[in-house]
Amino acid sequence: MAAAAGCSAVVPTELNPREIYYQVSTFDALNAGLFEGMVSIDQLRARGDFGIGTTEGLNGEMVVLDGRFYRIRHDGGAEEIGGEERASFAMLTYFDRDATFEMPAGLDYPAAGKYIDGRLPTLNAFQAIRLQGVFSRVKARSPARQDAPYPNLTEALKNQSIFEFKDIEGVMVGWRFPNYSGGINAAGYHFHLLTADRKGGGHVLDFTSSKVSVFIDHTPGLLVRLPEGDSSFDKLQTGPQ
Numbered sequence: 001m002a003a004a005a006g007c008s009a010v011v012p013t014e015l016n017p018r019e020i021y022y023q024v025s026t027f028d029a030l031n032a033g034l035f036e037g038m039v040s041i042d043q044l045r046a047r048g049d050f051g052i053g054t055t056e057g058l059n060g061e062m063v064v065l066d067g068r069f070y071r072i073r074h075d076g077g078a079e080e081i082g083g084e085e086r087a088s089f090a091m092l093t094y095f096d097r098d099a100t101f102e103m104p105a106g107l108d109y110p111a112a113g114k115y116i117d118g119r120l121p122t123l124n125a126f127q128a129i130r131l132q133g134v135f136s137r138v139k140a141r142s143p144a145r146q147d148a149p150y151p152n153l154t155e156a157l158k159n160q161s162i163f164e165f166k167d168i169e170g171v172m173v174g175w176r177f178p179n180y181s182g183g184i185n186a187a188g189y190h191f192h193l194l195t196a197d198r199k200g201g202g203h204v205l206d207f208t209s210s211k212v213s214v215f216i217d218h219t220p221g222l223l224v225r226l227p228e229g230d231s232s233f234d235k236l237q238t239g240p241q
């Protein structure tokens with residue numbers, strides 16, 4: 001069959017299930033304090049081997065790396081999460097590397113974001129990003145576990161722990177979301193650090209690169225698991241008020 005006139009794009013094939021970005025809940029719901037657990041870690045294993053999120057009650061920062069599910073606790077320690085625990089928010093895919101490049105040393109978070117932006121083929125797709133190497137400085141955080149009835153995210157983060165790392169080797173697991181993400185997720189970059197000794201990390205607030213390799217997985221599909229049978233989600237005011 002001849003291609004349509006003026007169309008030089010590659011004809012897409014049907015989505016490979018490994019190329020789907022799978023999300024539990026929405027960013028609006030997380031912001032509003034919907035911290036109930038939804039999908040178990042064992043169920044999430046069928047959705048990806050790479051990603052970030054949090055578990056029921058905003059219990060720490062979740063890091064999924066090479067198929068293992070870790071929690072960075074409020075006290076800064078790291079542990080593997082049990083299969084029966086449930087995520088209240090998660091962003092996962094199977095990481096199949098599409099591109100690799102080195103990041104210049106001395107870039108802070110905003111500069112690193114601009115640098116990666118310039119190397120991506122598009123800013124309009126979901127990009128899973130693995131930053132691996134040595135960071136001269138990382139500032140990261142982890143929230144305290146909350147009890148129901150839950151406060152909203154801003155309230156819940158008031159007693160978060162902040163961790164400062166110097167010359168730390170590790171992996172930042174994360175994503176870049178397109179500007180059109182809206183209330184589904186926050187546009188831009190979002191990383192969780194796991195140190196090379198698998199003993200610490202957190203949600204990344206700021207960093208400076210030293211010797212960092214960047215691995216990218218372009219993800220052309222999106223699947224969102226909405227909260228179901230949850231009246232606080234059903235009645236949540238979303239979008240422009």
Ligand SMILES: [Zn+2]
Nearest residue numbers: 061191192203
């Ligand atoms: Zn985070």
